[in-house]
Amino acid sequence: MPNHAAGALCPAIAELQSALRGIPDMAGVALGTIRHDGSRHTAGLAIDIMLHSRRPAEKAKADRIIAALIDMHPQMQWFDLIYTDWNPDGTPFYFHIPGNRLYAGRHLQKSAVGAQTGAAHVNHIHLDWCNYRMRIEPHERTYVYDWPPEARRTGFGYPFMATYATATS
Ligand SMILES: [Zn+2]
Secondary structure (H helix, E strand, O other), X not given: OOOOOXXXXXXXXXXXXXXXXXXXXXXXXOEEOOOOOOOOOOOOOEEEEOOOOOOHHHHHHHHHHHHHHHHOHHHHOOOEEEEEEEOOOOOEEEEEXXXXXXXXXXXXXXXXXXXXXXXXXOOOEEEEOOOHHHEOOOOOOOOOEOOOHHHHOOOOHHHHHHHHHHOOO
């Protein structure tokens, strides 16, 4: 039996989504959560924050969001983040930031990802609370992953909003 309802957002994603919607800078920024593609989004464990890394005003907001997510990691305990920086020579730095030891790289530091994953994360920040070892077996496309205990964390919404307000990109 899966440990969550089909098509439900985990409490941590629901709280972050509400917090983001409460930040004036995020007005008009699309947030992508559930989609039915058998992914960690389907499991309700992921959010895409549609801020394009190539548009300076959006990138500045994205960098502040990332700074706030790192600051708030002790309370939030998110698992992984993927986004893109641009080098002065115009080449991309495709990175992820591991928030859980399951994911390769130094804790809460930017680590390179491959070009294919990277190119899919130029126009949005992807953030998730997914423990990929909790893939439901046999593989199916409705529940996809069980929720780890961290995905049920709440109570960080207002502190996150306050942290964003003072973060610099
Ligand atoms: Zn995503």
